[in-house]
Amino acid sequence: MKTPISETDFPELKLLKRGKVRDVYDLGEYLLMVVSDRISAFDVVMPDPIPDKGVILTQISLFWFDVVKPLIQNHVVARDVDQYPDSCRLYADALQNRSMLVKKAQPLPIECIVRGYISGSGWKEYAETGSICGIQLPEGLKESQKLPEPIFTPSTKAEHGEHDINIDFEQAARLVGKTRTEKIRQLSVAIYKKGAELADQKGIIIADTKFEFGLVDDDVILIDEILTPDSSRFWPKETYSPGGSQKSYDKQYLRDYLNSLDWDKRAPGPSLPQDVISNTRQKYIDALTQLTGSSHGL
Numbered sequence: 001m002k003t004p005i006s007e008t009d010f011p012e013l014k015l016l017k018r019g020k021v022r023d024v025y026d027l028g029e030y031l032l033m034v035v036s037d038r039i040s041a042f043d044v045v046m047p048d049p050i051p052d053k054g055v056i057l058t059q060i061s062l063f064w065f066d067v068v069k070p071l072i073q074n075h076v077v078a079r080d081v082d083q084y085p086d087s088c089r090l091y092a093d094a095l096q097n098r099s100m101l102v103k104k105a106q107p108l109p110i111e112c113i114v115r116g117y118i119s120g121s122g123w124k125e126y127a128e129t130g131s132i133c134g135i136q137l138p139e140g141l142k143e144s145q146k147l148p149e150p151i152f153t154p155s156t157k158a159e160h161g162e163h164d165i166n167i168d169f170e171q172a173a174r175l176v177g178k179t180r181t182e183k184i185r186q187l188s189v190a191i192y193k194k195g196a197e198l199a200d201q202k203g204i205i206i207a208d209t210k211f212e213f214g215l216v217d218d219d220v221i222l223i224d225e226i227l228t229p230d231s232s233r234f235w236p237k238e239t240y241s242p243g244g245s246q247k248s249y250d251k252q253y254l255r256d257y258l259n260s261l262d263w264d265k266r267a268p269g270p271s272l273p274q275d276v277i278s279n280t281r282q283k284y285i286d287a288l289t290q291l292t293g294s295s296h297g298l
Contacts, residue, residue: 001051001298003051005036005054005094006037006049008023008091010094012090013087013088014026016031020045021039021057022036023036027085027087027101030085030101030104031101031102031103031104032095032099032101033099033100033102034054034094035225037050037054039053039230041269042163042258042265044265044267044268044269046254046270046272047268047269047271050281051277052298053280055098056284056298057098057230057284058100059292060229060288060292061226061228062076063292064195064226064227065222065226067198068226071191072222073222074221074226075100075216075223076101076102077100077102077103078100079100079101081099083101084101102223103216104216105214105215105223107157107212107213107223107224108180108213109156109175109176110154110156110172110175110181111157111164111212112154112184112185112211112212112213113155113208113209114150114151114153114192114209115147116196116206116207116208117145117208117233117235118137118141118142118144119143119144119207119233120233122208126141132153132166133153134168134169134170135151142242143244144241144243144244145242145243146242150189153166169185184220187213191226195226199234202290202291203238204234204235204236204237204249205236205240206232206234207232229249230250232250233246234248234249235247235248236249249283249287250283251280253283285298
């Protein structure tokens with residue numbers, strides 16, 4: 001296990017922005033996206049990183065980008081440090097397996113969420129209104145139950161430290177245009193279905209997930225990450241039982257721990273005990289291994 005990377009510092013490169021997890025550098029023609037070991041919950045970055053998490057997220061995303069390429073192009077230009085510009089070579093050790101050289105895309109201003117099962121904020125909204133993001137659902141659904149068909153439930157993209165807000169199709173259309181919203185709804189559901197079907201064969205239920213899209217020369221492409229334990233709910237198929245919360249390979253374990261604390265869900269986040277850090281790391285490694293067939297040496 002390597003020393004965790006909470007934050008990158010590459011003086012020879014131009015830092016463009018730091019997200020909750022990713023550090024992005026502007027290399028001119030392309031961007032360098034580096035996935036740190038930071039972890040966030042309730043839109044707050046925790047003070048303690050999860051060792052190797054950035055490697056795990058990168059390798060899972062690369063796996064899925066390849067799987068769904070027949071459906072949509074993505075932003076990946078190169079994944080091997082040897083193919084990066086010379087200015088990156090000085091930082092090759094830090095970049096290896098946790099970075100991508102990517103196209104410069106104009107991100108669309110909504111999060112594209114697809115739910116195949118009813119859980120999390122979707123379950124809370126359904127329990128109160130019988131619907132999610134304006135989509136009426138059948139009566140009598142149980143928590144974690146599979147939906148008749150996956151649904152597209154977009155949200156706003158909040159600024160760092162703020163919370164995303166669920167919106168309906170019409171609100172999303174006002175942000176990105178009706179035709180484009182319809183296109184990304186169809187794409188989101190198609191990508192989710194393809195990913196969920198493959199994951200199911202490997203013993204993982206993908207309950208819901210979040211995609212991000214961007215524009216390159218007015219074409220919609222897939223950006224950021226895809227079908228990772230950070231952006232999705234992964235449940236072990238063998239223990240799945242609707243009617244309550246599920247065991248998971250994702251950061252729900254961390255959320256459950258944080259919910260047990262007297263914490264107001266505002267920054268700064270609480271320090272994490274070593275067992276919570278270790279257990280979270282192992283869940284992410286389990287997801288990587290089960291999906292890709294390799295632990296990538298972790």
